[in-house]
Amino acid sequence: MAGLSAALPASATEWMAWKGQDAAAPRAIYTQDTNEHGVMLTCQANGDLSSAITLSPGSLPELLAKNAPYGRSADATISVGDEASQQAKFRYVPAIDLVEIRSHAFAAKVFNAAVLGKPLNIDMKRETDIQADLPAPDMTFKAFAKTCATLREQSGS
Structure with a gap:
């Protein structure tokens, strides 16, 4: 399998800072491989995480640029690797086939899936299930993690 990873484009394993974010201290990052589920992690002013995941492969910047006025609550379970699943409610945006994890x-489970190198599993009760292998943490991901940790410390969260 070592030869396979060498053949993949560099973008298959990278996280990108969202447009307009300081690359040295981003508060929003996303995966850029359009052949996989698009994943975004964001850090609020208090350091709390939120996330967005596409139900099918695609470009997050392109999807989020589309008009998607309607979202609804969706029952789901989420797990990382072989851990026990937890019941959750997410926001599903059907116009762009996106799940928001607020x-x-x-959202920390999404973050941890990347850190641990284990698959992220989301079972949507009425929609397509997600099993995503996230890119390993790179410099952008590490800068994001440091930014969120600093914000959490400053806010006392």
Whole structure:
């Protein structure tokens, strides 16, 4: 399999700072491989995480630029690797086939899937299930993690 990873484009393993973000201290990062589920992690002013994940492969910047006025609550379970699943409620945006994870605890599972190198599993009750292998942490991801940790310390969260 070592030869396979060498053949993949560099973008398959990278996180990018969202447009307009300081690359040295980003508060929003996303995966840029359009052949996989698009994943975004964001850090609020108090250091809490939130996330967005596409239900099918695609470009997050392109999807988020589209008009998607309607979203609804969706029951789901989430797990990382072989851990036990947890019940969750996410916001599903059907026009762009996107799941928003606003709970810090559940968005942290997305973050941890990347850190641990384990698959992220989301079972949507009425939609397509997600099993995503996230890119390993790179310099952008590490800068994001440091930014969020600093904000959490400053806010006392």
